[in-house]
Each structure stands twice: as C-alpha cells, then as structure tokens.
Amino acid sequence: MKAFAISSSLLALKSLNFNHTRNRISNNPFLFSNKTLFFRQIHSSPSPIMAASSINSELARSPPAIPLPTPPLTNFKIGLCQLSVTSDKDKNIAHARTAIQDAAAKGAKLILLPEIWNSPYSNDSFPVYAEDIDAGGDASPSTAMLSELSSLLKITIVGGSIPERSGDRLYNTCCVFGTDGKLKAKHRKIHLFDIDIPGKITFIESLTLTAGDTPTIVDTEVGRIGIGICYDIRFPELAMIYAARGAHLLCYPGAFNMTTGPLHWELLQRARATDNQLYVATCSPARDTTGGYVAWGHSTLVGPFGEVLATTEHEETTIIAEIDYSILEQRRTNLPVTKQRRGDLYQLVDLQRLNSN
C-alpha cells in the first residue's frame, strides 16, 4: 500500500494553508522534515520569503530527494576508454584489458568502457557474443577479466556493456566492479534503442533484446553512480531519479551513431549534468567506418554546470580527467534549483524507491 503515500502527500498539499495548527502540519512527514520551512509558513505574514517557502520544493520528488552522501574518494581521476571493437571477441577482451591497465597506470581510479565493447553492435551479433554473467567464469570471459583487473589494480570499473544471456532472454548489460573485484551492480538497458529515421538510421534493438526492469545506482569507492546505457540518456526522468537518490555521477556507456551523434550526444550529456547538477561521463566505441553500425565516438566528461571537461573525436583513445565532487555542493548553492522546485505544481515519482520504502 506504499502507493498511497502519494495520495496522502497530495491531500496534505491540497489542504495546506496558513490556518493550520502546528500539530496538524507535523502529521505530514514530508513537511515536518523541514522545520525551517514549517516555521516560516506558520509565523510569517505574506512576504516574498513566505511565497518562496510555500512552494514545497521537497514534494517535487516522491520520495523526497536524498542529500549527497560523502564518498570515500572526493577527488580522483576517471579513465574513459574509447575502444576499437572488432568481430574477434578474444581480441576485444585482450584489447580492453590493455586499455584498462594503461588507464590505471595513469592514475585512473574509475574506468568506464563503451557500450557493447566485446561484440559488434548488431542484432545478428548479440546472440552470438552474449555471455551468461550470472554463471560467471568461463561462461563470461568479458566480465571475468573486469573482475580480475578491478581487484588487481584496486580500481572501480563501470564495464560499459556486453550482450548478456539470461535463460532465453538477451539484455544489453553494464556490470560495475568494486575495488575488491566483486560485481557490485548490473544494469540492464531499460530503454531499448528502437528508432527509425528513414535514410539515416533505423535500428530495432527489441528484435533481439529484452529491456531491463530497474534503474541502477551503486555506491562505490568513487561515489554514488547512476548507470544508463546509450538510449537511456534520452529519458530525463531516469537522470532525475538518480539525482534524487543522491548520485554524484551518471555513467552512460553509449554508441550514438552518425545521425544522432552530432545532433544529440553532447547536448543530452550536458543537459542531464546541468539540470541535475552532477557529473556525467560517457564512453563510446571508437568509430569503424567499415562496420555495420558506425559509432559517433566523442566520449566525454561533463561537469555539474554542463561544462565539457574532457572530450575527444572518434579515434581510439583513452581520456584521463579529474573529477572533484566538492564542487557539487558549491554549484547547488550557486543555483539552488533543488530548493526552488515547485512541489505544489509537479512531482516526479520514483516508483521503485517509493514501493521499497
């Protein structure tokens, strides 16, 4: 019956006015959690301050947003490995291994790989290259390598994505490994890439893949990270949910193409970072113009003001860049949008978090 929490908060909102007694308002946990807000509403005469406090910004997210946690590492280097991908899986794995080792040698504590880095990006290839991640070991040589390296090098790896086989279904799946080599989270792409721009790009991922059924946010040595895969970035709601769950960083492995890449790749990263005042990192495969699907490249790190901190063109390369979470609070003080949202007018509901509370 958790769903009822919404309606009770809405009812409280509808009935909120300045004639309430303290006791009556304090029955509502959404309002009572902000005592400053409460006292302003009760004791102020009509004024700009009262007008500002009547907006109930915390109700703009349901459940209310979680403050940023303090991560073990606040300031660190991230490596974005924009890998060339071939049709030889063993070669792809060996190649990724070398890139990760090189990035770690340059000081990266977090390494992000591209979407579908162990296989060509095609519906024909997904079933052939798919691995049983849950079975592990020989059934998933790609993730076994990631696990081994993360432990050996004491780094966090957001392992791009690979085709995953689970029973009779296939997913586009990102695995996150902690510094102990353990699988900390597994994100199955939740918005499948089904688009049709005639004469430009048509791709129907849902012909072979099944969509995942959950957002994925994970606490690591290098912060609370929300994961999306490629097309997931088109849905602002997912990034907003992650921000409300306290994310410092969103990682989107992604293989935009030669049509949507120049149109939207950087735009969407900068928008998610700016609107949610957090870091966004993306990692694409390098471009192979002889392949069936030609990736845009342009892996990028974006800061919480939407500023491009590091980026590249389409060739194979590894970006090493600095992340400093201490500026998140500063940006949120500069532009206090989280306190200015109109919880009296709109509310974004995170259904999974609501139902698990």
Added chain:
Amino acid sequence: MKAFAISSSLLALKSLNFNHTRNRISNNPFLFSNKTLFFRQIHSSPSPIMAASSINSELARSPPAIPLPTPPLTNFKIGLCQLSVTSDKDKNIAHARTAIQDAAAKGAKLILLPEIWNSPYSNDSFPVYAEDIDAGGDASPSTAMLSELSSLLKITIVGGSIPERSGDRLYNTCCVFGTDGKLKAKHRKIHLFDIDIPGKITFIESLTLTAGDTPTIVDTEVGRIGIGICYDIRFPELAMIYAARGAHLLCYPGAFNMTTGPLHWELLQRARATDNQLYVATCSPARDTTGGYVAWGHSTLVGPFGEVLATTEHEETTIIAEIDYSILEQRRTNLPVTKQRRGDLYQLVDLQRLNSN
C-alpha cells in the same frame, strides 16, 4: 479527492500481470485507453513486443499525456523582437510598437517580446515600472499597446514580460494576446530568479517579486503554447508538463546574463526542445553594457530535434523564422520516446491538471 487517481493508477500498475482477465484490466482507464497495448499484453507470449508493451509508457505522465491538437495555422512565421530597453517607459512602449509592426509587416503571425521589456531589469525598478494589468487601460499602457496591435494586425503576441502590480504584490508577468486583441492568458513567473555565483552574478528576485502559482498553456491561432519566463526554463518538469498537455511550442522570454548566458541559455532551450520534441522560442532584451544588469541576448528558435533554426548575437534585432508543426509528428515517429517511457518505473505528476480533471 482527485489525488486518489494517482494511487489507484499505481495500484493498478503494481497488480498488473499477464494473468488478468480483460474485464479486470479494462476497469483501469489508463490502460483501457490504449487497446493495442491491452491486446498485446493479454495475447502475446513472452517476446520483445510484449516486453516493449509492458513498460506502460502512458503511466509515465499523470494524468496521461494529451495528443497534439490540430492548430488553426500549422505553418507560419514567428518574430522574435530582441529589443533595446531604456529607463524611459514611454519610449520602450513606442519602440516595441514599432518592432511589432515591422515584424508583422514581414509576415510574422506570432510575435515574442523579451522579458521585462518596458523597464530596466532591477529590483529597484520593478515597483516603479509595474502596471496593474487586470485594471487595464491607463493602468497598463504596455499591455494596452499589445492588445491594440494584436487586434489591428491580426497577430498573436506573446508579450515578453513586464512587472505587474496586483494588490500589494508584484509579479514578473507575460501576457498573451489573441488576434482579436483579447488577453488570452497571463503567466506569472513561477520560479523566481534567486541565484548567487559570487563575483559573477547575484540576483534575488524574491526581494521584490512574488512567484506565480500556475503553469500557463494557451490555445492560439498559432498553436498550443506553453509559457515560461527566463529562470522557469531551468526546471525540466515545467516543459515536460506542457508537452504532456499537448504543447506545440514553448515560449520563454528571458534575460540570461553574461555568466549564465554563455553557460546555459542555448543548452537549456535545445534540451527542452529535444526531450519534449516540440519547438522552443526565446526572446531576450538586447545587451546594454551600461545597464545595471547586462543581458546575454541571443534570442533563438529551436526545432523539435534540438536544432537551432534561427538565432542572433546581442544587438537589437528582430528574427523572422519559419515554424512548421507538421514535423512534430514526424520527429515523434522517428524517435518514439513518448511510447518508450517507463511508466512502470517513473511518473511525472501534473498536480494542477490532475486536480482539475
């Protein structure tokens, strides 16, 4: 008790599975409104198509999104009048009159003015230049001019904004006039511009202004238009609500500054247009480097793929550009994000529309 609609839709969502009978599902108006969806869920075995339909995209908006209406004019010219603003209100009004007449002479059927075009942009000026829009006539010479011209020239005017006095309160208010000269809508800026970037830009609008308490969307000869003023554009929820209410176009009069302008002005416009697959038009005052608040300028028209269709630098000018709503459906077919949203994972609630249903 309209608030209860959310909880019943959520409960329906939680209980939805493929063992339901048709009757049971059809009791839920959210699901029954899409019969194709319904039949796929009932009659398909597990398959990519079923996986796609189980996402309940229509539940991602509460109330469910309204389809695009058919506007009287589908293809027309818009004029964005990037006006110089002085401390002489009469002169500002005469100047705006001339710009509107010129834009109409060039064929513009919709004209957009800047934020605070009849007054300097400062907390000191707002009380002095404010007009009683509801009283009209001599009490509001700025809007009287807009009304007169819209009727005379048979155009729609989204009248930027002016400081409005209503009782003992001041608002930052945009008036929309139809081709008959009547005031069709009045938007009071709902997110006040209170920011503090030390050494760059600090402004506290709430020292003098009160925030409006309602989103504003209006049917005109030139489409269904959602209105935001400047800082309103920072809140993606407002644009998402307007899109769900069937907006073709969002108009944001806005005076970004020399810090936030280069950082975010174009980015936010392109993001709102791309995420919501509609047109976005903005209009800034021209830059006056001798003024107390220096506007960024760069009035812009953005298309539904986030493409900048027309823009300018910071000098006084009028942009005349073409809008063609017929491409909205095309873009939404190319990238069918509205049907791909995960209504099983997130839901954006438009509280006002929910409560008025």
